[in-house]
Amino acid sequence: METASSPATAARVLSVKPVGTTAVLAELSGLHDVLALQALLLEAPLPGQVDVLAAAETVMVKADSPAAARRMAARLLAMDLTVQSHAEGALVTIETVYDGEDLAEVGRLTGLGADGVVAAHTGQVWTVAFGGFAPGFGYMVGENQALEVPRRSSPRTAVPAGSVALAGNYSAVYPRQSPGGWQLIGRTAAPMWDLSREQPALAAPGDRVQFRAVRELVEIAAPAAAGTSGHAGVQSGLRVLSPGLQSLVQDLGRPGHAGLGVSSAGALDRASVRRANRVLGNGPSAAVIESVAGGLRVQAVGDQVLAVTGAPSALTVVTPSSAAETDADDDGRPDEVRTVPMATAFALLDGETLTVGAPERGFRTYLAIRGGVEAETVLGSRSTDTMSGIGPAPLAAGQLLGAGAATTSNVVGNPELQPDYPDAGVTVLDIVPGPRDDWFDAAALESLCSQDWAVTPRSNRVGMRLAGEPLRRSRDGELPSEGTMAGALQIPPEGQPVLFLADHPITGGYPVIGVVADYHLDLAAQVPVGGSIRFRWAAGLPASADTSRNRSQDSQDEVSN
Numbered sequence: 001m002e003t004a005s006s007p008a009t010a011a012r013v014l015s016v017k018p019v020g021t022t023a024v025l026a027e028l029s030g031l032h033d034v035l036a037l038q039a040l041l042l043e044a045p046l047p048g049q050v051d052v053l054a055a056a057e058t059v060m061v062k063a064d065s066p067a068a069a070r071r072m073a074a075r076l077l078a079m080d081l082t083v084q085s086h087a088e089g090a091l092v093t094i095e096t097v098y099d100g101e102d103l104a105e106v107g108r109l110t111g112l113g114a115d116g117v118v119a120a121h122t123g124q125v126w127t128v129a130f131g132g133f134a135p136g137f138g139y140m141v142g143e144n145q146a147l148e149v150p151r152r153s154s155p156r157t158a159v160p161a162g163s164v165a166l167a168g169n170y171s172a173v174y175p176r177q178s179p180g181g182w183q184l185i186g187r188t189a190a191p192m193w194d195l196s197r198e199q200p201a202l203a204a205p206g207d208r209v210q211f212r213a214v215r216e217l218v219e220i221a222a223p224a225a226a227g228t229s230g231h232a233g234v235q236s237g238l239r240v241l242s243p244g245l246q247s248l249v250q251d252l253g254r255p256g257h258a259g260l261g262v263s264s265a266g267a268l269d270r271a272s273v274r275r276a277n278r279v280l281g282n283g284p285s286a287a288v289i290e291s292v293a294g295g296l297r298v299q300a301v302g303d304q305v306l307a308v309t310g311a312p313s314a315l316t317v318v319t320p321s322s323a324a325e326t327d328a329d330d331d332g333r334p335d336e337v338r339t340v341p342m343a344t345a346f347a348l349l350d351g352e353t354l355t356v357g358a359p360e361r362g363f364r365t366y367l368a369i370r371g372g373v374e375a376e377t378v379l380g381s382r383s384t385d386t387m388s389g390i391g392p393a394p395l396a397a398g399q400l401l402g403a404g405a406a407t408t409s410n411v412v413g414n415p416e417l418q419p420d421y422p423d424a425g426v427t428v429l430d431i432v433p434g435p436r437d438d439w440f441d442a443a444a445l446e447s448l449c450s451q452d453w454a455v456t457p458r459s460n461r462v463g464m465r466l467a468g469e470p471l472r473r474s475r476d477g478e479l480p481s482e483g484t485m486a487g488a489l490q491i492p493p494e495g496q497p498v499l500f501l502a503d504h505p506i507t508g509g510y511p512v513i514g515v516v517a518d519y520h521l522d523l524a525a526q527v528p529v530g531g532s533i534r535f536r537w538a539a540g541l542p543a544s545a546d547t548s549r550n551r552s553q554d555s556q557d558e559v560s561n
Contacts, residue, residue, distance in 0.1 A: 011036065011081040016073040017435035020487050020515030021066045021538075025435045026059045026076045031129055031141070034059055036081040038130075038259075046072055053258040053483035054130045054205075055507055056139070056168075060483030062255070066518070089128070089206035094173065095214045096122075096164050100184035102152075106166060109149045109183075117185060118213055120146045121164075126171055126209040131201065131261040132481065132507030135388045136175035136193025138203045138261075139481060139507075145169055150478050151509055153493040155181030157458065162187045164211070167509065168478050171211075173203075176389050179462060181492065181509065189217040193261075195378065195390070201260065234400040236302035238369060241353060243395040244295025249373050250366075252285040253502065254381035254390075258483065263506050265385035268461065268525030269364055272310040275416050276368035279307040279345050281409030286372030287382040289395065291365050293528075294358035298367070300348040304403060305370040305412060307345050311362025311421055311526060315340045316355045317348065345370075345412035362421030362526040370412070374402035386461045387503040426452050427527045429520045430538040431489065436511035440491075441474040448489075448513060452532040453497065459529055461503040463490075466533065470495025471513065481509045487516035487524070489535075499533075501525060 011033050013026045028034050038054040041061065045052075048068025053060045061076070063069035098118045107114040126140035151167045156179060159165070163174040165182035174180060175192035192202045203209050240247070252273060253266025267273040267290055277286045289296065294313055308315055319336040340346040340354075348354055356365055375382040375392045384391040395401075437445060453466035471491050484490065488500045490510045499516065501524070516524055517538050527533060 013037065013076045013079060013081070016076050018069070018432060019060060019435050019483075019485060019512070020432050021518045022064075022069050023060055023062045023483075023485055024069055024072050024076070025482065026061065028057055028059065028081075031056065033081050034130070037076075037079065040079060040081065042259075046075055048072070050255050051258045051264075053132065053506055055132060055482040056129075056170075056480030058480075058482040060258075060485070062258075062485065089204065089208060091125075091208045091210060092203045093210050093212055094164075094188050094190045094203075095217065096186040096188045096211050097215065097217055098164075098186040098213055100164065100186045102183040103185045106147070106149050106183050106185055110147060112146065117147065120144075121166075121171065121185065122211045122213050126211070128203045128205050128207045128209065129170075130205050131259055132483070133172075133180075133261060133505040134175055134178055134193075135261040135390065136201045137172055138192075138201065138205065138207075138209075140171045140203070140209055141169060142171065147171070149183050151181040152183065155179055155492060159184065160187065162189060162192075164188055168480065170481070178387055178505070187217070193388075205259075234301060234374075234402040236304070237374065237400060237402040238298040238304065239301055240297075240395050240397055240399040240401065241299055242295060242297040242397055243399075244291050244297075244356070245293045247289050247291040247296050247395040248384040248386070249287050249375050249392040249395070249401075250290040250383045251287045251372075251381055253383050254379045254385075257379050258506050260379075261506060262379060262388060262390065263385065263502070263504060264486070265387075265391070265502050266381065266383045267366065268502050269310055269366065269522045271419075271522045272364075272366045273368075275343060276307045276309040276366050277372070279309075279343060279413045279416055280305060280368055280370045281407050281412050282368065282370065282372050283406045283408050286368070286404065286406035287375055288369075288373060289367040289401075291356060291367065292363060294356055294365070296356040296365070296367065297353060298348075298401075299353045300350050301400065302350050302403075304348045305345055306348050306354065307343065307368050308340075308356060308365055309343050309368070309416075309418070310365040311359035312342055312418060313359045313365050314357035315342065316357065317346075318353045318355070319349070320351055341415065343418050344415040359421075359528075361423045363528040364525060369401075369403050370407065372404040372406035374404040385503050387505060422523065422527050422531060424528060424531045426532045426534050427523065428534045428536050429524055430517040431514040431535045432517060432538050433514050434512070436479065437513050439473050439475055439479070439511040440471060440513055444471045444474065445513070447471060448497075449535045449537060452534050455527055455529050455531050455533065457529050461501050463501055463504055464499040464524070464527070464533075466497045466499060468496070471497065473511070479509055479511050481507045484508045484512060485515070487518065487521050488512045489514045489516070499524065 128138035
């Protein structure tokens, strides 16, 4: 019988695994087939296809619903991957100072020494095979495997922008400061990502890269930030008096740009955004303010209609006793103070202030203004992506936010019921096994769902870092980088899970043991720092090491409904 790699047989997808409830991962025999499948999916998208992300040996396809994801497996397995080869890309030269923190360690791992690593890195042409992780981050394949090294056992929480790095058989440049587990050998000032260019990525997939060693770098002025949340000449909107711990402009995100290394981002609690906009008669993806742990204080510029959803918090409105003042006036008369309910439209008249208190339960609140927050769109969205730096900057005191025109109704809606929100106790989240649960034995899978995982202060919009009894892998080696998504539970070698949230890197090289079901992602976003999470296999799936490898389509239907 001929195999898929036989010359007489058309190249095809080897297998398809579920990634949570709304994506699938197609496994292929090599990079050539990966690029072929990516090209076919971009030319003729599957029904329900939202995004496509190529990686070393896989292609992840995101769907707009669990039903669409379930139907994709058979279609992918039937596809003929015979396509014409692509034209050779441009040659890009990147000047590099080789003084990275891991240079000596890479020299030891390869046996080349530090000088030998520099010679090997600059002595070959690298080709950008695919994008991922972050905008402008290209996975570059060399002409040989002399520099093959493992990732770090524990990723750094902050890798400096411009870091030149190695992992596996790949080299890459970090476009901006971000978490990362690659070995750092040098640094460059080359602008790897600039939205003002027609092609934002300096080295796009298919391009060739030559690294050139230099003693010092010529610093290039950073491009203007893409997207702002404040507009000159705002006549009607909100003035930020205090942004609290962190307040960001968010909408429902920017799906469809994974090939550029851009995640969907967007609000972490999507249901709360839709609820606030529905109450105000806005479109569902009108931009709102996402705030963490209370402390946001704003003042109306002109009469406004607002609503606050998400974590239940005290909402206090202060009406100055004099229209010219924001606190008690000079004659000592007190300001008028009132409270307003959550998930209800209310007026904030010109000069009045609103303060969002610390949440009673949950973690994130959403302040919506009728018409939506006016901010510049970047790649079709007004959302702030803290991982990539795309979108409006975090809100700052004194900033003016304009009210937009993203309304769908002439009237506001009825008050809505708020769901239950987690407290500092234990929150149960449903997870779907895989796609790499076969990297763990039955004991590790049982441990995943039999203990409470503490949410540590190192958590942010990129991911929730959890602490508990470490999970041990049942196999050695490195997993080739592959696409991932919000809800993925990635397990670094140290064994402490990282639960990816909306601003996650779009590719990763640590095995994903399971993925939080899409219907529980909003709940996960509301678990506060200091709270705990207990994972539960969705639809009663067993916690065994073979649940993902040979799971039938009927089983996948069960967990996706």
